[in-house]
Structure formats: structure tokens, C-alpha cells
Amino acid sequence: MTDSPIHFVLDGDTSVQADGSDPTRTALDLLREHLGRTGVKEGCAEGDCGACTILLGELDGERVAWRAVNSCILFAPMLDGKAVLTVESLAEGGTLHPVQRALADGHGSQCGFCTPGFAMSLYGRSIGAEGTRDTPVADVIAGNLCRCTGYGPILEAGERNPPAGCDDRKTAALLRDLPRAASGRGWFAPQTADALAALYAAHPDARIVAGATDVGLWVTKAMRDLGTVIFIGDIADLKGIEESAEGLRLGAGVRYTEAKEALARLHPDLGELVRRIGGLQVRNSGTIGGNIANGSPIGDMPPALIALGAALTLRQGDARRTIPLEAWFKSYGVQDRRPGEFVESVWIPRPAPDALIRIAKLSKRFDSDISALCGAFALRIADGRVAAARVAFGGMAGIPARAPACEAALTGQPWSAATVEAAAAALARDYQPLSDLRGSAEYRLAAAANLLRRLWHEAQGERVSVLDMALDG
Secondary structure (H helix, E strand, C coil), X not given: XXXXXXXXXXXXXXXXXXXXXXXXXXXXXXXHHHCCCCCCCCCCCCCCCCCCEEEEEEEECCEEEEEEEECCCCEHHHHCCCEEEXXXXXXXXXXXXXXXXXXXXXXXXXXXXXXXXHHHHHHHHHCCCCCCCCCCHHHHCCCCCCCCCCCHHHHHHHHCCCCCCCCCHHHHHHHHCCCCCCEECCEECCCCHHHHHHHHHXXXXXXXXXXXXXXXXXXXXXXXXXXXXXXXXXXXXXXXXXXXXXXXXXECCCEHHHHHHHHHHXXXXXXXXXXXCCCHHHHCCCEHHHHHHHCCCXXXXXXXXXXXXXXXXXXXCCEEEEEEHHHHEEECCEECCCCCEEXXXXXXXXXXXXXXXXXXXXXXXXXXXXXXXXXXXXXXXXXXXXXXXXXXXXXXXXXXXXXXXXXXXXXXXXXXXXXXXXXXXHHHHHCCCCCECCECHXXXXXXXXXXXXXXXXXXXXXXXXXXXXXXXX
């Protein structure tokens, strides 16, 4: 392995060469320490506050596709071959960009620490960056936190700058001619799935990194040494989205933002679930496959996909195997993964038109928060009886898992309040949740049961919240 430099375009007109020898040096550190871009702030170092927001651009045909990302948990080699904009990129000739001017004139800043991140998120919206099209300003800035101003003036600044697009032909031309680094000291960046398969077979202990939205915290918070790293964010083979009458196939490298509309077409609850996964910056980096491969017991997508009967395709060299998604998760931190095997795609069958499906995430904050509990239900009701039931929860065990006792209590029984109560009680046989800072074991079991009860009430045309049911005893 050589110490190949990384190359990226800065400010749309300059090709930058930077040291890429450290695979886990953050993009934030590179920008601040090497390039003096001190407007990029480190607030949380975990992708939560948005003070470090930058825009990344990638070639998409003749145009540049821009997306806002958290530079605090993005590794420097992941900038290779891309265009970068920081808050310093916005003003021209000392004249503030309209987004910056709107924030200043509308008193959208006090201490100012978070302001560069807000400016970048709002600027991204003004040029139609990924995830911002037809998206309310409040959703665009949900991944940016402010402690002192209040969000009213910031929201108003965003509304005063509607999407207008941008002329990035010069940036596109520079990106087409940019050198690419295939590897560096301690890291590889394959460009095809075949190259990844060969690399991973030769280095089965390497750490595969897609968006780094979780792995980034292993470095910034846990100070872990990742060893050899394989970056897969530029593998086009893993970014396919295939929709058909039978279902949806998502490549493992498809980001949440890219998958949102296709998932929403499968069922609206899936689209709403994606909307609540992190902030926009997280969804612009995190991938469907990474969320699954990571094996987190509180990952938001796996319970929903398990309930819908999703299947996982795994690849090892030239060999592939397909397994039900629920079979992937063995125990806490352990997946059904063979040496050199990686997640290639996930298949989600299209629900029947008459399927009764509900997906619910419970968290302390509505936006940009980790689940205390995520529940998913897929039922088929025929002739007044539950003909089939798939129920899955995350946050209730060491892995996202189905609820076999609950499913058995539903299947074949009359679709009635009594059946729902019996199934709700059966959840205590399916899970023995832990208590932690997000909720007690008692809360999780009670909330899970109430989600099932709410499904019943909503199926009857009623509107009732989980809190209402808790207050009713």
C-alpha cells in the first residue's frame, strides 16, 4: 500500500491535493487544520448538532449532485474524487450569500457557533441539494441544533431563499479530470463490487465503511483503531434501486435519502420512518446496507423490513446466498456473516394492497434521535380473521427480532379486541428488554403492547395515541 494523496475540488474552482495516509482522520480535522476552514465547527463529534455541516458534490452525468453531510464523522479519504463547499465558499468578493444575509438581517444568530452549519444546510436547500426538494425548511435543518437563538428566525431565513438551482458546470469539468486514489496506508477504495469482493477475500478482517455515520463515532468517541479500512461509498454496483410489481431491491450502498421515495411507494410508513432517521446530513451519508450490516439492536430500518419479509443477498468472492433478513441477526453484535462476505443488496416484497401495515418509532425527540422502541406490524385480515401476521421490534432485545408468541396469538384468530389483548400480553414471552437511559424495560413492554392496541383502534377508524392508552391504564 502506498501513501496516495487524495484529491478533491474546493469552492468549485480549485483542485486540492491532501494527505490521505490516515484512514480515520476526519474531514473536519483536514478542513480546519490543513486548509484553515475554521468556519467548520466541531460541536458534538457524533453527527448530531450539524455545526460541522459541509456540502459534498459528486458527478451525476453532466451535473453535480450536492448533499449536506457531517464532516465530524466523515473520514478524509471519503472526500477523494468529490467537490467540497464550506461556509467560507458562500460569500463572493466579501458579499454575503443571500442565505447568510437573511440569517444576519433576521437575527438568526447569537453566539454564532452553530450558524455556519445552518447556513450550509439552508444553502443546500437553495441549490436543490439531495433530500431538500419539496422538503419543508424544518426538515432540512432538523440535523442542526441551536442553543440560543430559537428556530423562528432561522426558519424564516430559509423561507426567504427558495430553491433556485446553481451553475456547477465548472465544478463538473474539474471532477471529470480529477485523479482518484484507489488506496492509501491502511485503506482501500474499490470502484466496483468485483474489486470489493476480491479485496475483502484477501482482507477478511478489514472494516468496511459505507457512510461512517456509526463507525465514525467508534473513532471520535470510543477512540477505536479500525485497522484496515475498505471504503465502499463510490461503488456504483451497490447503488442500484430496482422497483417492480413484485417488490423493491436496494443495493447495499444506497443512502437513506436516495431510498426514501422508493420505500414510501412501498408503504407511506416506510417513507415516514426514513424521515426520522437522524438528520438530513445523516441520511445523506448513511446507507441501507450499512444499517443492516452494523447489526445494531436499535437500528430503525431492520424491524420494518423484517416485518415486511425482506431478504438479504450476501456475497463472498463470486458466490452469493440469500437469507431472510431476520436470520442475519444471531445475537448482540453477531451476524450470520462468513469470512470475506458482505451485504450486497436487500429485497423487500411489495405488500398486498389489502395488507394492514403500521410502523412506529418512539423516541424522546421527534427529530434526529435514536429509538427507544421501533415496532412494525404486517397483518392480513380475511373473513374477519387474522390470516397471517408478522410482528417485529427493535430496542426490545439484543437484536431486532420477530415476536413469535405475539404472531401465534394473532394468527387464525378473530380480528377482535380480545385477540389483540391476548397478543399484547404475549409480547412478554417474546422479549425481556433492558432498562437504559432511553426507557425502562417496563416502559418498552407497555409501549410495544400499546402500539398493537393502537393498530387495532386505527383499523376501526379511530384515532388514539400511545400516550392516551397509557393514561387510560
